[in-house]
Amino acid sequence: MILDKLENLYKEDKFDEAISLALEALKDDSNKENIDLLLFCGKLYNRINDKQNAINYYTKVLKIDEDNQTARTALEMLKSIMDYYCKDLLNP
Numbered sequence: 595m596i597l598d599k600l601e602n603l604y605k606e607d608k609f610d611e612a613i614s615l616a617l618e619a620l621k622d623d624s625n626k627e628n629i630d631l632l633l634f635c636g637k638l639y640n641r642i643n644d645k646q647n648a649i650n651y652y653t654k655v656l657k658i659d660e661d662n663q664t665a666r667t668a669l670e671m672l673k674s675i676m677d678y679y680c681k682d683l684l685n686p
Contacts, residue, residue, distance in 0.1 A: 596625075599625050600634050609645050629665075636668060645672050 596619045603612035616635050619625050634653035648674050655665035 596621065597630055597634060599681055600631075600638075603644055604634075606643070609660070612637050612676055613642075628654050629659055629662065632658075633662075633668075636665070640672065648672055649676075 596615070600612050600616055603609075603615065613635070616631060616638065619631060620628075625631055632651050632655045636648045636655070639645075639648035639651060649669060651665070652665040652669040652672070655662050656669065659665075
């Protein structure tokens with residue numbers, strides 16, 4: 595199964611390969627609304643510090659399932675990281 599392959603690549607720190615495989619799988623119409631695959635894409639992009647793409651994938655999950663707690667929690671965390679502001683760091 596695709597998620598097993600992705601998980602193995604993730605564990606081996608082969609993030610670029612995992613992203614390529616995931617994006618290829620999402621091209622298949624049967625996977626376009628695969629919540630587990632979309633969540634994994636969010637996880638992958640977050641892991642490589644591509645916060646904007648991670649947010650995009652978690653948002654896609656919430657458009658399909660607005661009650662998905664995993665996506666909601668991840669999205670809130672990412673938004674809080676991106677909204678973080680410390681005036682002491684910017685104005686010493």
